[in-house]
Amino acid sequence: MAHSPVSDITRLAEQIRETSAPLRIEGGGSWLHAGGPWAPAASLSVRHLRGIRAYTPGDLVVTVAAGTSLAELAAATAEHGQMLALDPYGTPDDTIGAVVATASPAPLALGDHRVRDLVLGVQVVTGDGVVMRAGGHVVKNVAGFDLVRLQTGAWGTLGVITEVSLRLHARPPVDQLVCAAVPHADTGALDDLLPAVLAQRVPLPMLLVSPPGGAPQLWARLTGNTSRVRALHARLRALPVGDVRDAPDDETWRTLRATPSEAIVLRARTHRSDAVPFVRAARDAFESATLSYDPAHGSLRLVMPGTGLATLERDMATWYRLAAARGAMHRMTVVVDQGRTWSAPYQSPRTPLEAGVKRAFDARDVLNRLAELRPSTRAHPDA
Template identity: 35%
Template sequence: MTAIADFADRIRAASAAGTPLRLRGGGTKDWYGQALHGEVLDTRAYSGVISYEPTELVVTARCGTPLAEIEALLAQHHQMLAFEPPRFEGATIGGVVASALSGPRRASAGAVRDFVLGAVLMDGRGEVLRFGGQVMKNVAGYDVSRLLAGSLGTLGLILEVSLKVLPAPLREASLRFEMSEIDALTRLNEWAGQPLPISASSWHRGVLSLRLSGAQAAVQAAQRRLGGEALADTDAGAFWAALRDQMHGHFGGGAVWRMSLPSHASAIILHGEQLIEWGGAQRWLKVDDAADAHGIRRTVAASGGHATLFRGGDKRVGVFHPLAPAVAQIHQRLRQSFDPAGIFNPGRMYAD
């Protein structure tokens, strides 16, 4: 029996019996979201790169394909997944799309959803649905494909995905500056309006770090213009990799909140330690487990953003920012359409 036929049998039987299924690849993001429920449906048996056209900048792979395998293949052609997903050991490409976690380059290159060109989905009826295509020119159903990014498996089993890839930069250099949080946010917003090849930024404990990426002449010109302390390539590589893979010390211990804000928002005054990325648009707040979740969300919402309980803490407060009633209804209708029996990862995003 093929993997797809096996998936279909499991899903149809679960729908008929009302048995929840937990769609799972490498399990590297089991900590993300609300509580886990259901029998595990392991996707790793359906693995392999289906097609890769370096000249077309597109790769298509099955859901259980290890992220490491895809990145190694792209590296042979000096290409990359520009949204820099965290490289958790054992991560699969299906989980990369379903979780939609992006790394330091996201502010300059785009998010996971921006690179999804097409997808093949198995719904709650065990039927195979195709959206989008395998080339950048084919945008039919593009919005449906993008819906799967960040859905955490609640809409169905992502069987295959086609992703746009980009050439890796010819040159990269990193700079550091000592400055306050407010000064860092001011400078980042000033630089964002200028033709500078900034591909990543991070402020933490009074130090602003920048990564420059592009042609050698452009990177060198930006270095001369910005000044700062230049980092050795090996140190810079280790620093940005730790941020991308969430191995930076800021992610360990206590509860970590992910705050999404307008990049121009001023400093957010909250008890706890912050790490700021994406030109000020993403701010990681580390607090103790007993921190006032409602107070954090009120403060962030007042600045035009929303807050997610990313790691640790008491998930009873709700991991994801509460939805407006109209948006919640859209979520419910989408789930009803793709998963009428409600078997896929129930309660993973919202407890109800």
């Protein structure tokens, strides 16, 4: 006989209360090398918590269990001409709970939305086994502290997300992903393209993707009615790129969203005015990496083989030096999004504030416990 949602949550809370050993929260189990680094722990799966709990198409709001996949949500909302306004890195089998817990970024998200823009409410089980609700089931809800945003992107360290209320968007009449090759990239075409892309003031999400040993491509998402899409298409063709073509679904997933589980993923950001030295230095320092530069935010994502671990610190230092030598004027921040289980270039202990928040929600530190990091053997490039 099927279990009720209430009994499932009750059993989950009891399981957490009855253990003193660390637990590693798992949704679909496809992104366990992200974040962290995590201490060894027993698995705590929430994949059995799945399904639509409530859906009001007229309000553009849906509540789903955390183990529900992106594909399941997309199928349910498509019947009403609606959608979740992002397709995060990964696969359609990724769970909603994991997307919210990690605040997963999404390439070319509709309307430039982020996960925190779309989460209205959450239900979580804290490290003390207490079932807690934050936020609500409607768009206009501002009561109390913003515990929803606190749980979003906390990587499960503050509670096990069991249910999520999400804001939806209407599917646009036209939703088209296109790409264009960057010609003669080895002769300075990026030096011309990046300033032209940054100068754009139209709402045209773009992503410059540069694979190792291959020609860079400029990707864009064209949405709206036919006239609007036609105008955006003309803007794109005016940039110094090759022919603009539609991108097949398999190429879109492979180029924009697929991330090997054994890869090391870095996420970096700096001032948009430093785009040329920032991107060019990254291409030279990480020859085996696929680079994805978001001109709207000045952010860069690097995906490199796990074999690059041995030289990771040296390559990062090279990146800093090359960028500065080529005229970069602003500080860049770098985060290891995936691979810190194996690589911890810099020690990053919790601040007193972070430690206090952790104690408030998980005093015994059983949920997604962090491993102790070794101090770096190299000086930080900014030191």
